[in-house]
Amino acid sequence: MKKIAIVGAGPGGLAAGLILTSKGYSVDIYEKDDRIGGRSKRLYLGDFMFSMGPSFIVYFDAYKWLFEAAGLDIENEVNVTRIDPIYQLNKPDDVWNVPGNPDALLNDIDQKFGERAAYEKFMKREGKTVEAMHPVMVRPFHSRLSLINKHVVHFGRFVGLGNVERKLNRHFTNESLKDIMQFQTKYLGMTPQETPGFFTMLSYLEHMDGIYHIEGGIPHLMDVMATHIKRWGGKIHVNAPVEKILTTDGTATGLKVDGKDHAYDEVIVNADMPKMVETLIDKADQKKYTMKKVDQKAYSVSAYMLYLGIKRRLDFPMHTLVLSDDYKAYTESLKANKDLTDDMSLYIYHPSALDESFAPEGQSSLMVLAPVPNTDAAIDWDAHKTLYKSKVFAQMQKRLNFSPEDITIEKVYTPDDWANSGVYKGATFAMKHTMNQLLHKRPHNRYEDIKNLYLVGGSTHPGSGLPIIFESAMISANLITDKHR
Template identity: 40%
Template structure:
């Protein structure tokens, strides 16, 4: 017997994880996805015989998702083959080629060879960040809804290690003296769409997590994880509707009671879980006046991440690059300032290249390569006309790539290609302002100050994904699903318990009257 009916809006990784948890715990779950395929920003793009991850291209801390699978009687590894990458990535600073590894002894040797005198700082970083992560981790696994949540024991234990009023760059400067090495441990702030000079120092744990737990590649691409969750949902009787947008969340007496589809059909549910891009969902899924805290004018005042310009290239030769390569701008600080503060396109930009054929032959025909190229750029608040600028940006990115000997002549080897601009992220994928990494992770938009997992403005409405606590990035998105699903089930247990007590009291009263 079903424990209740759930509508999940959006089949991104957070929505799928929540749907898997709820269906595995006896709920009747229906997922609505507006795109033709599942995954949201973690979906797959196919160009002829080439396949690409649309957004995220690596997976950290798979053991967290394995815990979610195990909680519903499944194992991630029965559905997905995972490759542990070594080196983690290639970082290119001019002529300096730095390839970090998880092997700490080998890492010290590589640091000392390229950045003499910094090996001890690396050891100290790993030791101190281990303790920091141990204290911060519990805060990423539970909700923050009320001010008194901040005085809980785990928060008080973490406070001395949070470094929230410092910056990622300043924190890393305490460990390393070479600017290039500092950048090697601060560029991860881009995963949050933020500048390392502005990103709270708490997030030095991102680079630590890479070096401690590694980077993993699911064979077939990161989107395989979404399909694994979808398979489990189906095994438990859940249904996923693709090409099926939701027009409105139905509201009755301050409670979410279902969804309305574009054809006017109304379907009632006991709970509604929202996984769509947060600001877009608030602007489109509710009638004017339904919301006060997240009205359009208030959403416009919030801070949002940068965006990305994407190229997906099917190349008719094998490319001898590692799985991940980052080409740093000669003046990295100016490049970041252009993106985050100036709203400008840098003439000297940093570029990321994903070459999964280095380890996974399933994404391109034999002897060929599926290259994914990403350049961080300002979001749509910048006055950049992408219809006018895109061709120029494409040529500059390809010229930057062709400066690498391994990619010389790349332009002539492209068989198929597609691109995605900030305008494309907004218009094709519903990403507010094209802010690829969602709400920024500034101090005033973290923990209790981030939209809550249990939606404040409506009962029986829940948020999952990068726009709620604990934030963006796949591991934290999965944690958001675990938190929200847990709160939902706890509420239902408490409601059922109150009803049982009420029934018993009623029956006892009848007996006394008899």
């Protein structure tokens, strides 16, 4: 059986390893950290547990498809629940626990914004967009010729022109309603003004498909994948940074790890693609993607993170979105990628609301995420690390029943920390999802510059976010299995 090496045990690497070991391939996964999960790893502070990054489970179908591709039923592997409310939207003039039941949500929309018919029509069309998108997200794009395909042409009918903001302006008049259907661009580390209009389907996925919680959080899902990989004979080496991708005549032949060469038939890279180019690929093998080219790509914003152990049980729901007082000004400042703003928007994850495993009894584990400029901005994070925390706390105290005095333990993580962990420019949500960085214009799953090298994860097609990262793993694993059929 062919030997496959995977660089990185993040969600993309584990998902590819899951599929390939299920089909009998010999797989070695090399992870530079002391634990698996990448940006989705588990973090402990005293008795409190955290998910380093992902917490929001939307488009659960893609999770199911990944496990199905490995012959598993995800519902037998994890305890998963559809949550209600999906989140609390905390605006300066309104606090709304958004219902998880689509009928109840429709009634709320009607009462709050009075645009029931427009909303229903819009959601119906977004449902069709998601349906049309699926076959496009699970196929590779090797060149612009890949666009000549009936699924791509069909999906093209739903793409339309303009950005999320403009699209919502065409369909709705109520500003508050527009706000609650555009903040989802945050998940891409982008603003509504720069995100292609079809991404409004994200609000469809939340409202109609629902938001889910996996007991133990996303890190538990990573453990489940690792358990099956090992059960099927795969090896996961932690504390094993890959030093170089070995090539002969432009074809990947293996990896250098800990000074030793290891031969493989195929290599999959889950490490952030720009960092791969910068650190793992010889200059002689850099053709389409030189560092100069990679640097010229547009990158998402970063995330300023607080992981807080709280000595009392908070009354927050699982997910809270605090939207800035002046949301438009906030998104414009984020788009400029220069300065920090005091009127920041926040995403707050409170898993202890529904899952006892995250905090001791009667206490709460809280992750706070503030989108901030990536490291292209000249922000001195050593100087701002603590100062910005007090500003985030001020915003939380203004809007929520929160007191910093209840914190018993904390960790702050800045864009510099993300960058030092191997995320290029600290751009936590990868290359931007702009039209000129999607499909064949995103680094390909079958890497352009080196044969037998494949990419998985947020920096390749289809893009960042767990469901589509899993789709990238399905694409790259299929390319390998098809080749060796």
